Amino acid sequence: MAKFHTLKVAEVRRETAEAVSIAFDIPEAAKAEYSYIQGQYVTLKIKLNGEEVRRSYSVCSSPLANEPMRVAVKQVKDGRMSTYLNTQLKAGDMLEVMTPMGSFHSAMNAGNKKNYVLFAGGSGITPMLSIIKTVLIAEPKSTLVLLYGNRDEASIIFKAELEKIVADNKDRVKMVHVLEHSPKVEGSLFRGIMLPEKVKALIENYVGLNLDNEFFICGPGPMMRNVESTLIELKIEKQRIHLEYFTVYVDAGKAQPVVEIPTIESSVTVIMDGEETTFELSSKGKSILDAAMDAGVDVPFSCKGAVCCTCKAKVLEGKIQMDKNYALTDQEVAEGYILTCQAHPLTEKVVVDYDVV
Numbered sequence: 001m002a003k004f005h006t007l008k009v010a011e012v013r014r015e016t017a018e019a020v021s022i023a024f025d026i027p028e029a030a031k032a033e034y035s036y037i038q039g040q041y042v043t044l045k046i047k048l049n050g051e052e053v054r055r056s057y058s059v060c061s062s063p064l065a066n067e068p069m070r071v072a073v074k075q076v077k078d079g080r081m082s083t084y085l086n087t088q089l090k091a092g093d094m095l096e097v098m099t100p101m102g103s104f105h106s107a108m109n110a111g112n113k114k115n116y117v118l119f120a121g122g123s124g125i126t127p128m129l130s131i132i133k134t135v136l137i138a139e140p141k142s143t144l145v146l147l148y149g150n151r152d153e154a155s156i157i158f159k160a161e162l163e164k165i166v167a168d169n170k171d172r173v174k175m176v177h178v179l180e181h182s183p184k185v186e187g188s189l190f191r192g193i194m195l196p197e198k199v200k201a202l203i204e205n206y207v208g209l210n211l212d213n214e215f216f217i218c219g220p221g222p223m224m225r226n227v228e229s230t231l232i233e234l235k236i237e238k239q240r241i242h243l244e245y246f247t248v249y250v251d252a253g254k255a256q257p258v259v260e261i262p263t264i265e266s267s268v269t270v271i272m273d274g275e276e277t278t279f280e281l282s283s284k285g286k287s288i289l290d291a292a293m294d295a296g297v298d299v300p301f302s303c304k305g306a307v308c309c310t311c312k313a314k315v316l317e318g319k320i321q322m323d324k325n326y327a328l329t330d331q332e333v334a335e336g337y338i339l340t341c342q343a344h345p346l347t348e349k350v351v352v353d354y355d356v357v
């Protein structure tokens with residue numbers, strides 16, 4: 001079950017002018033709870049100006065490498081948490097860190113001979129670095145292609161570390177930079193942003209579509225949409241495409257219709273750490289997450305915007321309706337998983353379990 005612990009910051013390392021990476025010291029007693037899978041994220045909780053702020057950050061370290069758990073944070077203009085972490089945080093500080101979560105990964109198997117195609121934009125490199133390092137250790141026969149978009153050369157997070165990885169694994173890792181502005185970059189393919197034509201050209205040049213490919217996409221919303229729609233157009237099976245959104249991004253192509261729901265007064269039971277709490281909730285009222293918080297349950301959450309998955313739970317009884325969902329896969333939804341921050345009851349009795357995620 002997702003839980004916060006107070007962890008000591010072991011190191012704050014400046015990666016670029018706008019980004020730091022943060023390594024944590026995990027006490028022996030909590031190590032098992034912080035065991036993670038490549039591509040997962042942790043949620044940090046900080047009081048800023050008296051208000052609790054929660055934000056999620058992908059882990060950039062590998063669970064298989066002998067290294068501390070580390071996240072990387074790019075400073076967002078006027079962003080509360082990212083500015084604090086980039087300008088105030090220092091080694092030795094204590095931070096409230098939730099245990100790792102997320103499903104931006106595929107199962108590792110030493111026998112796999114896959115080709116991992118990673119489309120990263122800006123800070124979207126963080127889960128990718130974790131995936132690259134892990135695949136290199138866990139799957140000796142697999143290869144990786146990193147297609148990495150940035151504004152300019154100075155904004156490339158982990159540039160030196162990635163170059164070393166490529167140099168040490170020439171036959172297994174390819175890296176292609178696409179820079180929006182750079183006088184040094186030759187060739188139109190490597191300049192600009194990842195519009196659909198560019199994505200198609202990058203795939204034609206660097207990805208064998210006959211390989212056992214697994215696609216991972218993380219970066220700004222429009223870039224993610226361009227890559228995903230191009231892959232769909234190329235008839236890549238949906239289960240081979242993994243997406244990790246960092247922010248709520250809605251465009252015409254992805255907007256989710258607002259579904260009118262009937263008014264139903266429901267008795268909702270949430271199970272958390274084996275304890276059941278029941279409350280009344282209208283289908284037109286608050287989300288199950290907010291109602292559970294009002295009822296005094298310490299439920300996990302971060303973005304409250306259908307993006308991060310921290311509030312994930314499973315419906316054991318009854319039906320619910322989600323306002324939005326950018327985080328759960330079709331398969332997870334079919335299995336009964338929900339984002340409780342978006343969920344409203346649709347039957348007179350609903351039972352939701354936070355313990356089975």
Ligand SMILES: Cc1cc2nc3c(=O)[nH]c(=O)nc-3n(C[C@H](O)[C@H](O)[C@H](O)COP(=O)(O)OP(=O)(O)OC[C@H]3O[C@@H](n4cnc5c(N)ncnc54)[C@H](O)[C@@H]3O)c2cc1C
Pocket residue numbers: 041055056057058059071072073074075076077078079080081082083123126127244245246247303307308
């Ligand atoms: C699963 C998950 C993993 C994430 N991993 C990482 C990571 O590894 N590294 C990382 O740096 N961030 C990551 N994020 C984003 C992070 O959680 C925060 O959203 C981000 O740091 C901004 O928070 P803030 O408090 O600084 O900004 P806020 O105070 O929330 O926002 C301030 C303003 O900036 C805008 N904004 C918010 N986020 C962004 C963004 N990413 N780009 C552009 N504008 C934005 C907002 O719309 C708002 O106008 C992740 C998010 C999720 C859901």
Ligand code: FES
Pocket residue numbers: 300301302303304305306307308309310311312327339340341342
């Ligand atoms: S809290 Fe992030 S999806 Fe619900």
